Amino acid sequence: MITARRALAAGLVVLGALGLSACTTGQTEPEESLDGTTQAEVSASGSAPIVFAFVCSTDAGEATETFTTYAAAWEAERADCTAKPITGSGMSAQQQAAVRATDDHVDLRELAATCAERGVAPWDTAVTTDEQAHLAAGLLEYCPGHPEHDHLRRALATYRG
Template sequence: MLSVRRTTAAALSAAVLVACGLAGCTVQAESEPDDAVDSTPSSQVEASGTAPIVFAFVCRVDDSDRTETYTTYSAVWKDARSDCRAERITGTEASAQQRAAVTAADGAASLEDLATTCAMTGHGAWTSAITSDHDAHVAAGLAEYCPGHPEMDHLHDAIAAYRG
């Protein structure tokens, strides 16, 4: 029984050494340049088709001039940033949810405005009363655009209070 274990262990050790040796060969190999490869910069390629619009959020850090960029709303909410701007990073066409939000806002806010406001917490539509039709339209757009916002309950209450 002991000799079977030693034989198995020796076989495994040999297999590991062979694999490492092969990996070492591939790591050290260098590719040959190919004159047939098109080296045209990709920025000159024409885009085709559509993709959903995605935003990043550039937020000031405290009262400094320093900024931090976030790629999700939840990361901005976690860090409780309040001075942010949404910047489109990719995409050519609004998603169905984004279109519904802009429609609900009825001209009171653009998609970028809604994205920016959705990133923030602790002030504005998220904590104050709705006192005008303009505010009500923005709130309706926000309710469509970012239903997972941590202060959405307040926004729903403010909309209901305004509509009476």
């Protein structure tokens, strides 16, 4: 009885292995797509938006931590970040709108770095100067999901009276 079970189990293992090897046999991609164009006829157009990584100071001396999403930086509540472009070659419509909102007083890299920060100015303070107002206007466009977005919106509205 045990021998029959072993033989059956071994047979199932062999069948499973054969099935898996059939799934993984290498086949080249067809040269023609469903719409009749060949791969050589397809080309990329436009540019990809700039994507940043955020290098932020930690509470431990000169140590830094790198984040690839704003949400991760916000969760860590970092207060001193720089933005390093990691991919992309042109600004997205949102990025362009954010820079325009600053009246071109603040560049995209500064907006990106400040967007990664939490618990520091301008996110938790009053807007008291034109320079701060330019930055705040850009951040409101660029960082709609920031945890302190509502505070900054109210601070800018108060400044503008």
